[in-house]
Every structure is written in structure tokens, then in C-alpha cells.
Amino acid sequence: MTIKNTLNKLYKDAWHSKYLCRMTILDHIRECLERDNYLKARGISKESKEYRLLDQEMMDLKIALDFYFKKEEKMYLERINKYVKNTKKDDYEK
Secondary structure (H helix, E strand, O other): OOHHHHHHHHHHHHHOOHHHHHHHHHHHHHHHHHHHHHHHHHOOOOOOHHHHHHHHHHHHHHHHHHHHOOOOHHHHHHHHHHHHHHHHHHHHHO
16 A cells, blocks of 8 residues: 555545544644753753654644645645745845
């Protein structure tokens, strides 16, 4: 089974629920913020295993976001265009 087929099956089986995705996203955001604050407070090196675990948590967040916005291609493109426009604006104001 390809990764695309696996993701489609996951989406059909459970992740099509906006509520489930929203709760998962909020939980991962909280976990990422708590872990980041903890690592900063302890002065742990950015190259450490602990930061790698934070990266994994952030990847889980990205996956949940991908499921949540699976059918929102138009909004995604609108937001990307706005982001690019604002980024270019910021570059020229420096």
C-alpha cells in the first residue's frame, strides 16, 4: 500500500471528522508549546534529542492540520498568496 493510499484510508476511517482533527490539533499545539517552554527554561541544546522529539511532535501537528484542511485547497492557495505578498512587502520595507 502506498503512502497516499494509507493517508486516504486514514482520512476515510477517522480523520474526516473536523471535530476529531480540531481536538488533535489543539492538543498537539499545547504539547509543542509546553515542550518548547520546558526546553528553553532548562537551556537544553537545540541539537539535543529532546528538540528532535519536539520536531516529531510538530510533524504530528502538521499531519493533523493536513487532514483538517484536506478539502480546503482554495483557502490554502489564498493564504499562501497572502503570506507571499506580506513577506515581499516586509522585504522591501527593510
